[in-house]
Amino acid sequence: MSDQSYSEGLTTRILHADRRAGAEHGAVHKPMHSSSQYAFEDAQSLTAVFQGQPGFSYARQGTPTTAWLERKLTLMENAQGSVVFSTGMAALAALFTTLLKAGDHVVASQNIFGNTNSLFGTLRQLGVEVTLVDATDARNLEAALQDNTRLLFVETIANPGTQVADLIKIGELAKAHQLLYVVDSTLTTPWLLQGRDINASLVVHSLSKHIAGQAQALGGVVIDTGCFDWEAYDNILPTYRQGNPAQWGLTQIRKKGLRDMGATLAAEPAHRISLGAETMALRLARGCDNAMALAQMLEVHPGVQSVAYPGLASHAQHERATTLFGGRYGTLLSFVIKPELDCLDVLNRLKIAILATHLGDTRTLCLPAALTIYHEMGPAMRAQMGISDNLIRVSVGIEDEQDLLRDFSNALEN
Template structure:
């Protein structure tokens, strides 16, 4: 029989592949098996009481997790070099849990102006609940600092913004939040923990839509929150008295688990957790391949006379190119571009053969859509203008196709235009 692995000095991919083997795997399974039970029983009532009151580890009701989900949480924690993680049904469920369980009426949130459309919609809901929100150009920490008020409790940014790929001043904002004692939340979905760890810039909480880079195969929804262990929860006014017991380092996730999973019910299923865990094993391989293809296609499009502008951090003319090159191992699979002929946006997409016209991101297949007409339509032209989203903007998520084939397809579609 082989010895139990320790993982102390493993590299990123080795850790992902063997993460579940660091704990017990029932019956010698190669992968952590599916635990489909909703309830979990105990030999005595006193044992169950200890689990309910947080005095002992264990499972009671699947809404707050299962052994299969716990194995994925441990894997995500290792990826992000965090203290602990919680998994949710979707990335939006994870973000919603952060905002609604750690903020209350009268609190103030500073958010990047350049954020995912659904997150923007959620923030409108928060404002209706009495939580003030200020949007700031997060590419410069000074803009975030100018937006801070005495009621500010949290700053929220994305690493690489969807869809225009702006890169936040992650280091500067981290230093600012540390100085002011603010909760610093970083959405790492586009970069992935392989290309970047927000903990390195002082993030308090890290969000990942597991559906995208980490799962990567478009076959399961999921989201995760990782506590990096850097934030002092003992001084945070948003922690309820019920969770102010024991080690303060665990207070934040304890409240997120009880309020975000138990109360709101945004639970990740064991089936989805299994898909995501297996998908995570190829994270580094997929990210390296898709980032390289995205770089090659971005360079091709940038040089084409029928393309007005390409937005990709790997290009030298990107406004935050130097920052992205310093912080990220690779520039990810996300890019956007505008055609010279603004009216050709939808027709151009229809001339392509390889990219699938779909709303998702981070899949094995390349995905494409007209931004203003679809995912950012609801917010209206004024808000789109504030975010720099032109009516002709096309978003592209690069998959695992050979870069040569993608370039040939885009070249043919461009030449076939008017």
Template sequence: MSTKRHQGLTTRLLHADRLQPIEHGAVHKPLHLAAAYSYPSSRDLAAVFQGDKPGYVYARQGNPTGAALEQKVTLLEEARATAVFSTGMAAIGAIAAALLKAGDHVVTSQFLFGNTNSLMQTLQGLGIEVSFVDATDVAKVEAALRPTTRIVFTETIANPRTQVADLAGIGELCAARGLLYVVDSTLTTPVLFKPKDVQAGFVVHSLTKAIGGHGDAMGGAVVDTGLFDWARYPNILPPYRKGDAAGWGMLQLRKKGLRDFGATLRPEDAHRIAAGAETLALRMARVCDNALQLARWLDGQPQIDRVHYPGLSSHAEHERAAALFKGGFGGLLSFELKAGLDCFDFLDALQLVIVSSHLADNRTLAIPVAHTIFYEMGAERRAAMGIADGLVRLSVGIEDADDLKADFEQALARVS
């Protein structure tokens, strides 16, 4: 297969498996279920264990099916390497388990996804200090830095209020200070945005969401963009300071996050996600178009008080989002009903849209945020994040836009 011409993203994804020979002429890498692997020579086995030869030793540390998916995610991000995990939260947890220790300091967004926020609180209980700041303002991130700061972590678009972090400004700050910049790009995907372009060292994805796309498999990924100088990172352990320093971070992440932490992606899920990823660009184009249409339509309805979507010119970070994200603003939006209208009554009136907690499914999903996924935070923290009690979050799917508008129109009419 010729690779002289730079091919488009979808073309490269569709044919990624064929870059190496596949058994029996299959066009997809097969599903490998083996837990253990053997070699003709015990010396070969030892060399694989010690990292001197490529190969697999035990499925907890990776297998060929997961490796095929890693290759596709690396291709998507135009990066150096990828490690896949059982979930997106496992991927973030693996970064903490592999690269942080008691006394270290992390700066992160105060608008974090609820479960990530909860994980940061868990880290605080383990002796890792965490500062929550307004990541839309790089000056506030800079003010929070300490001599013990090891990682700056943020998301591209905040869930559910859609604040857009100053991704470029934070990237410049981290590059100047030699800090590991970790960006969760789940809601933008590599189709809309590559964190490598803002100097991120690690990129996180929940593969369960848009990259898988079909709501039938869970997974996560950590991508090493190749931009961070791991020779400067103080927490790399002596056994992993071998060979090219560019590989030290990923090596330690695999050893501590997969071998020790055990957050391994099932091969069955890796296989499903790899197949789903092939249509990512096509799905994202439809999702972004639907979301923008729906956001504009909702913004004009008398029963709606506020709509939060970066694609709207009224959004506080609209110009930033337009400059950063190419081809759309994602499929997440949220809105608040007018005073006196009950969000539960509204959600129960929906007939096509599904009331569910998932994101980036092919189907449009809705959920009352304050009463479910952000309930544990309490009213004070929710208020600080801009989450009103009646906030409804939408994950827009690939249905026909007119059908979505019709469903919202009849639901709004019923609660009015």
């Protein structure tokens, strides 16, 4: 097959990216640079970096290690550029606070991560309007648009209800109205979905989850897909309206989010994330298969009232998820046990699954969502999101399938 007709797969490109970029001394991995400051041969070179030329001056704005991770993440999303941050929430906070101003309006999914919902509360205090709607139908977002709407925000798969947003039609809506379309793709990763395919403007990942794996590093990223015209976006400051317009958005996010706010990813976790990305597809494939098997078992178990997993035919967005994600449905599921069972007792009987908060680990993790990560929301908001007191969230790992099924079955039956 000729080079013109052949494109390497995602994992092949990630595995060989360091070596092909010329890692020092023939190494197959780029080294970790831990220095917080960088020296220059002459004053002209120093001033050039401060005035926008490529280079490193102080680690708060980036290091060779974070720069290489950014290039790898851009490659994974087939995108235009990336900026990494200390956590996924830092990435979201930097994006919203640097690209929005008082008086702007955001339309977002009502089925979002609890901390993101809390962040929207902070934005409201800063004068940004936020309207939450059911994002499984793009018409709900269209109905909520106002003259001051600047940004649409959704998660690809909601946590913990697993609702799948109307991603393609929301992208069409954003394009028609010249709105920023921001997608949190943490639960799908570039392996299941790339932002360009749904016309997303910016894609956010919590790198702490599937991309890094193994729960050993925190990190986040904002990725520019190249689908948005930054010249048409009024909130880009005059200082950053220089050079290539395609870079304006990320430049403002980097300068304000890293230089001014200091939400910097350190070299060591950046290096761990870069290495972890190499096995992302392998871990996800195994986790998705395990999640499907566990969801199917739970759906017919007499102690279970309902199961939410996009891979099940009973899921409201099953067909959409199949089209978007190519027949894999992620590793997150949730299930509601019947009222006669005690949620905490069931969790306490698990022997393999770990009682912990996190997602995308190699180990299976469980928690009672209403009593933990969504406790601050209160019962009214939880009811709106469909989070009952007996709902258990499961992030499925890569254990042997039969061991996992036996563990949940025993916990429900004893």
